[in-house]
Amino acid sequence: xxxxxxxxxxxxxxxxxxxxxxxxxxxxxxxxxxxxxxxxxxxxxxxxxxxxxxxxxxxxxxxxxxxxxxxxxxxxxxxxxxxxxxxxxxxxxxxxxxxxxxxxxxxxxxxxxxxxxxxxxxxxxxxxxxxxxxxxxxxxxxxxxxxxxxxxxxxxxxxxxxxxxxxxxxxxxxxxxxxxxxxxxxxxxxxxxxxxxxxxxxxxxxxxxxxxxxxxxxxxxxxxxxxxxxxxxxxxxxxxxxxxxxxxxxxxxxxxxxxxxxxxxxxxxxxxxxxxxxxxxxxxxxxxxxxxxxxxxxxxxxxxxxxxxxxxxxxxxxxxxxxxxxxxxxxxxxxxxxxxxxxxxxxxxxxxxxxxxxxxxxxxxxxxxxxxxxxxxxxxxxxxxxxxxxxxxxxxxxxxxxxxxxxxxxxxxxxxxxxxxxxxxxxxxxxxxxxxxxxxxxxxxxxxxxxxxxxxxxxxxxxxxxxxxxxxxxxxxxxxxxxxxxxxxxxxxxxxxxxxxxxxxxxxxxxxxxxxxxxxxxxxxxxxxxxxxxxxxxxxxxxxxxxxxxxxxxxxxxxxxxxxxxxxxxxxxxxxxxxxxxxxxxxxxxxxxxxxxxxxxxxxxxxxxxxxx
Numbered sequence: 001x002x003x004x005x006x007x008x009x010x011x012x013x014x015x016x017x018x019x020x021x022x023x024x025x026x027x028x029x030x031x032x033x034x035x036x037x038x039x040x041x042x043x044x045x046x047x048x049x050x051x052x053x054x055x056x057x058x059x060x061x062x063x064x065x066x067x068x069x070x071x072x073x074x075x076x077x078x079x080x081x082x083x084x085x086x087x088x089x090x091x092x093x094x095x096x097x098x099x100x101x102x103x104x105x106x107x108x109x110x111x112x113x114x115x116x117x118x119x120x121x122x123x124x125x126x127x128x129x130x131x132x133x134x135x136x137x138x139x140x141x142x143x144x145x146x147x148x149x150x151x152x153x154x155x156x157x158x159x160x161x162x163x164x165x166x167x168x169x170x171x172x173x174x175x176x177x178x179x180x181x182x183x184x185x186x187x188x189x190x191x192x193x194x195x196x197x198x199x200x201x202x203x204x205x206x207x208x209x210x211x212x213x214x215x216x217x218x219x220x221x222x223x224x225x226x227x228x229x230x231x232x233x234x235x236x237x238x239x240x241x242x243x244x245x246x247x248x249x250x251x252x253x254x255x256x257x258x259x260x261x262x263x264x265x266x267x268x269x270x271x272x273x274x275x276x277x278x279x280x281x282x283x284x285x286x287x288x289x290x291x292x293x294x295x296x297x298x299x300x301x302x303x304x305x306x307x308x309x310x311x312x313x314x315x316x317x318x319x320x321x322x323x324x325x326x327x328x329x330x331x332x333x334x335x336x337x338x339x340x341x342x343x344x345x346x347x348x349x350x351x352x353x354x355x356x357x358x359x360x361x362x363x364x365x366x367x368x369x370x371x372x373x374x375x376x377x378x379x380x381x382x383x384x385x386x387x388x389x390x391x392x393x394x395x396x397x398x399x400x401x402x403x404x405x406x407x408x409x410x411x412x413x414x415x416x417x418x419x420x421x422x423x424x425x426x427x428x429x430x431x432x433x434x435x436x437x438x439x440x441x442x443x444x445x446x447x448x449x450x451x452x453x454x455x456x457x458x459x460x461x462x463x464x465x466x467x468x469x470x471x472x473x474x475x476x477x478x479x480x481x482x483x484x485x486x487x488x489x490x491x492x493x494x495x496x497x498x499x500x501x502x503x504x505x506x507x508x509x510x511x512x513x514x515x516x517x518x519x520x521x522x523x524x525x526x527x528x529x530x531x532x533x534x535x536x537x538x539x540x541x542x543x544x545x546x547x548x549x550x551x552x553x554x555x556x557x558x559x560x561x562x563x564x565x566x567x568x569x570x571x572x573x574x575x576x577x578x579x580x581x582x583x584x585x586x587x588x589x590x591x592x593x594x595x596x597x598x599x600x601x602x603x604x605x606x607x608x609x610x611x612x613x
Contacts, residue, residue, distance in 0.1 A: 012386035013322050013377035014346025016357040016368075021098035023048035030069070030231045032239070033136055035109075035129055040239070042113035042231050043133065044068050046093050046103040047142060056144035058363035059102040059137045062151050063130060063158040067112045067208060068105035069229035076224045085224070088331050088348055095352050101359070104137060108158065110250055111209055112228045113240050117249040118209065120256070121182065122157055122277050130158075131165035138169045146363045149173040150355065152329050153440065156296075157182075157279065163289035164282045170289065172362035174355055176296035177304045177328050177440075180279035180311065181529075183263040183538060185303035186440065187274070190514035190556065191538045192493050193584045194438050195258065201440070202253040209247040211240070261518075263538040280528040283314070292318035292371070294358045298326040299381065299511065299561050300334040300437050300449050306478075306559055312376050313392055313530040320358060321376040323562070328440040332448035335381040336508040337500075337563075340450050345379070345386075380474060381510070382500065382564035393477050393532055396611055402466065402571065403605040404598035410464040410573055410606075420599040424462040426492070426577030426592050428585060431457070432509070438582050451509035454499060454574075458507060461574035462596060465501065468568045476562040477609030478533045481513060483554040483575075484602035489592040490545040492517045493583065494554055496606070497574040500565055507572060513558030514579075516586060518543045520554050533557025551602055558606075564613075573606055 027047045032040040051057070062068075070082035083090040093103055108126050110118030116125070138145050147169045149159035156178030162170050179185035187198055207214045211227035230236035256267040263274040275281070295311050297304030305323045312321045325335035326344065330351055333342040361370035377388050389395075405411040406420060435450040481496045494515050500508045521542045527535045534555050536542075546552055565571060577594065578585060598604050 012388060013324070013354060013379075014350040014386065016353055018353045018356045018360070019099055022100055023050055023098045025049035026094060026097050030229070030233075030236075032231050032236075033133060035132055039109055039116040040114065040243075041109060041116075041129055041133065042068060042107040042243075043136075044105045044229075046097055046105075048097045048100060048102075051142055053141075055142070057100045057102055057142055058144050058146040058148065058359070059104050060096065060359065061104045061106065061130075061133065061137070061147055061149045061159075061162065062155060063106045063108050063126070063133075063149070063162075064151065064155045065108050065111040065118065065205065065208070066155070067228045068107045071226045071229040072224055073226045080224070082225075082229075085221075091349075092352065095349070096356065099356060100364070101356075102137075102142060104133070106133060107228070110247060111205075113231050113236065113243055115243045115246055117246060118251060120251050120272050120277060121154065121253070122161060126158065127161055127164050130162055131167050134165060134167045134169050144363075145169055146171050148359050148363050150176065151178075152176045153178055160279050160286075160293070161282065163286045163291035166285060166289060170291050172292040172294070172359060174294045174296065174358065176330070177298065177301055178307065179303065180307050182277060183274040185307050186438070187257060188260075188263070188538070189303060189438070190493075191261070191516035191519035191536070192514055192586065193258065193260075194582060195254075195584050196582045197438055197440060198257050199254045202255075206250065206252060209244070209250050211244050262540045262543070264540060278528070283528070287316050290317065292320075292358075292362050294320040294322075294355070296321075296330070297323050298328070298330075298334065299323060299379070299559075299563075300325055300336075301328045302437055302440055303559060304328075305561075308376075309392055309560055310529045310531070313532075318371060319374050320370065322354070323376070323378045325379045325381050327448045334449040335379075335384065336451050336510065337382045337384065340448065345384070378476070378562050380476065380562040380564055382566065383474070393609060394611065397477055397609045398612065400608050400610045401605045402573075402608060403603055404464050404573075404596065406598070408464050410466040410571055412466075415598055415600050415603050417599045418601070421595045421597045422462060424575065424577070424594045424596065426594060427460040428578045428591075429580055430460040430576040430578055431580040432497075432512075432582065434581065436579075436582060437512075454497075454507040454509055455505055458572070458574055461497070461576045462594075463575070464573045466571040468570050469565055470567065472567050472613035473565040474562070474611040474613060475510070475565065475608050476611060478560045479511070479513070479558040479609065480533055480607045481554075481556060481558060482605055482607070484551055484597035484604050485554060486549055486551050486595045486597075487517070487546050487592055488548050489587050489590065490517075490548060491587055492546070492592055492594070493577055493586040495576040495579055496558060497576070498558060498561070498606070499572040499574060500563065501570040501572050502566070503568050510563045511559050511561040513556055514583075515554055515556040517546050517554070520544055520546075520552065522555055531557075551597060553602075
């Protein structure tokens with residue numbers, strides 16, 4: 001390891017140094033592993049070229065449903081590598097193999113070139129498969145007997161579930177930008193169906209499972225890409241056709257999800273619900289495994305930051321965590337205070353160095369301080385600076401209430417008026433745009449998350465704006481909103497946006513929260529993980545429709561954030577009843593009218609986690 005002396009207490013994310021490359025080339029081999037029930041799973045292994053007989057190295061396991069390898073058409077395969085199609089990640093494999101890691105890529109059962117069927121996300125059969133795959137890995141002559149898991153999004157959750165296999169060789173995992181509680185993290189945030197993502201993600205999966213080149217590749221991409229790589233090259237083409245035939249029985253997730261409202265509800269003819277695909281159901285097993293976790297997320301990417309924080313507060317395993325201002329995958333900068341195209345912070349290679357720094361500690365037993373430190377690195381937008389903490393919520397955080405007031409003001413003074421309310425006719429054209437946090441295909445189509453100036457978007461919302469703040473104000477944590485409302489409909493969607501307005505009137509999105517009205521009950525039961533916001537179960541037994549015309553309190557958390565409101569800027573809160581293009585319309589017909597109370601009896605407000613500068 002590099003012996004440069006540094007003060008570890010001052011290290012921020014992206015500052016860690018790692019070993020120089022030891023190997024220069026890669027050897028690749030593929031094979032089928034036959035599982036306990038006879039199903040063949042496709043595996044591809046990348047090794048440092050030139051390993052001697054006595055050299056033993058750890059393995060990093062990536063269990064994907066997005067093709068473990070891609071086959072190119074002739075003549076492109078003669079001079080191109082499939083990794084060249086994503087230039088930001090083309091160096092990933094050599095970066096790790098050159099530093100003494102084996103990379104093992106697996107098509108999870110029912111996908112890619114693997115046999116079997118995929119009945120729904122993260123089925124128990126795939127967890128059992130992982131145990132057998134790890135058995136095979138540590139039996140290889142190059143293995144040092146230690147295995148780590150990693151991955152982004154769906155693959156991040158397969159990594160987080162790897163310790164559930166209860167295999168002693170599994171020592172550490174890095175789940176990145178994933179959804180361990182998929183209902184609230186992406187599919188139904190606030191209980192509202194994210195139909196755009198689920199529809200398009202499901203369509204992508206079904207194309208991949210039939211070895212069809214996805215639509216986003218375009219005409220040129222389809223000319224270059226043939227499909228999923230057969231095992232052992234052309235030798236495995238007959239078996240690949242058989243595997244693809246089996247995939248015809250795979251689930252169509254959109255058709256299943258669109259039938260649902262509650263997290264414990266099953267689609268017609270099925271016994272599965274969102275409860276059965278959560279990571280937290282395996283909490284005890286994960287903790288007993290002893291495997292360390294390095295969770296990654298972003299303030300701007302669906303609910304991935306919330307997932308990181310829940311894990312950080314709940315799990316007793318050795319932990320590191322990081323929350324940046326990225327899109328879904330860390331390739332692009334997504335801070336709303338930066339211009340689109342701003343270079344990512346830190347660089348992709350610096351992010352990979354952080355992964356190796358973590359894995360070195362547990363898979364190579366490097367004495368680099370990782371095992372002695374529980375830390376969460378986080379990026380404060382607006383300040384554009386990395387920080388670190390060992391606790392959450394942050395020490396020194398104060399909860400400040402900002403109240404809705406007359407003339408659409410947001411005030412730090414509690415209302416004293418006996419009466420006061422604002423009418424809002426729900427505008428079903430209100431939208432956060434095509435490149436919002438809920439659109440997670442960005443890492444594929446190379447489009448980052450972009451929230452443009454929302455000054456015009458505010459005209460379709462009910463807004464409340466503060467006076468210019470007198471000092472810099474850091475908001476880090478989960479804001480909590482308390483709305484007192486009446487509605488003309490027994491159901492509805494309530495969206496709340498937290499925004500920053502600079503001296504020129506530019507409105508920057510910071511974060512949001514949403515709640516479907518029928519899920520409004522705040523449960524007194526213990527949640528399955530630690531929370532700093534009110535707990536909504538989203539279960540059928542807790543459904544509570546609104547009584548039209550009756551004042552009702554809605555209390556819910558916004559997604560966590562870390563943002564600096566500069567002196568002279570104003571805070572704006574926007575309220576909407578729809579986000580067109582992303583979520584379903586609630587109700588599906590009609591035009592509800594909402595009244596938001598703002599008086600001493602019903603003081604609607606937002607509570608901000610503030611660190612005063």
